[in-house]
Amino acid sequence: MNKMLTREQPLRMLLAIFMTFLKIGPSTFGGGYAMIATIEKEVVERKKWMNADEMSDMVSVAGSAPGGVAVNSAAFVGYRMGGVLGAIAAVLGITLPTLAIVLLLSLTYSLFKDYAKVQAALKGIHAAVIALILVAAWKMAKASLFDALTIGIAAIALGILLFTNWSSIWLIIGAPIIGITVILIRHVNQLEVRTEPKSEVSQEAMLPEYYI
């Protein structure tokens, strides 16, 4: 009897994880970063699977791993709650509804794409998506650019991306090395060490309605 219970418990957890992310999947339009706010509400406020601090660290991890932020966050939460199987359940849950909706949209689009008005409307949406991405950049900037070095790194990185053919992987490898080196030097010289913006700003900005 006892054994049954312990075996049933993880299965129920997996199902809970799957259902939670299945619900989050279609509820947010505007892409990965838009989902972060919804995931936060569901996982931190309602289910209490994580606290706000863990959530903000998770967003950093999810944002720096390759792939969609929302999918990564789902995998992260799923793993914390139910191990590898939990991660798989969460990713399946968040991906399935989207897959269906994308296919439906694609079918609709192929029916109407030759109308000039439809083309014009799509151009408008195209521009709006740029605005959404810029908002995400703005929020990320507020959380990450707070001294000369971080602003410098961001500017140089943008220059490299725009004007060279380097793969972005070099930036993702290089930047933490620079960060560690600089903080280490400051630490050794007993200067003030700050790795995040001053208190509240970071909390507010790390859990925003990012939109990508």
Add this chain to the structure above:
Amino acid sequence: MSSIQREATAMGWIGTGQFRDIGVLSSMAPGSIATNSATLIGYQQAGIAGAIVATVGMVLPSLILVILFAAFFVRLQDRLSVRSAFYGLRPVVTALILYAAIRFGFDEQLSSGEWLNGQTLGMVLIVGGGLFALLKYKWHPLMVLGLSAVAGIVIF
């Protein structure tokens, strides 16, 4: 997104104009634009099965990496070394997002070098209006997308 564009164009699966359409469609569906684009390209090449394969292919590496990250990061997150790594990393992520916006928005202008035309002006107008609505008035993204569609019909 930029990587998908490069690969898919190199494989001869899509042209640049087509990629823009895919990006726009992807943005209208919920979920990450990159994953949705992969789904669409997969669908165009090999139907429903292609869509599923492309989505799995897109999601699987992230899944594995995040599990690894989660397994180690949780134990290490309060170390100064980890915090300082993120101190360096976050500005780069900011730059990556900015770059994505520029590439996605002005790819034609970047490759042709022609910036001064009605297209650019119309785009900048809608982008500016959208930013204003999102940041100042906290509009829902879906509302901004809808109104921009209307603005697109009026402008273009």
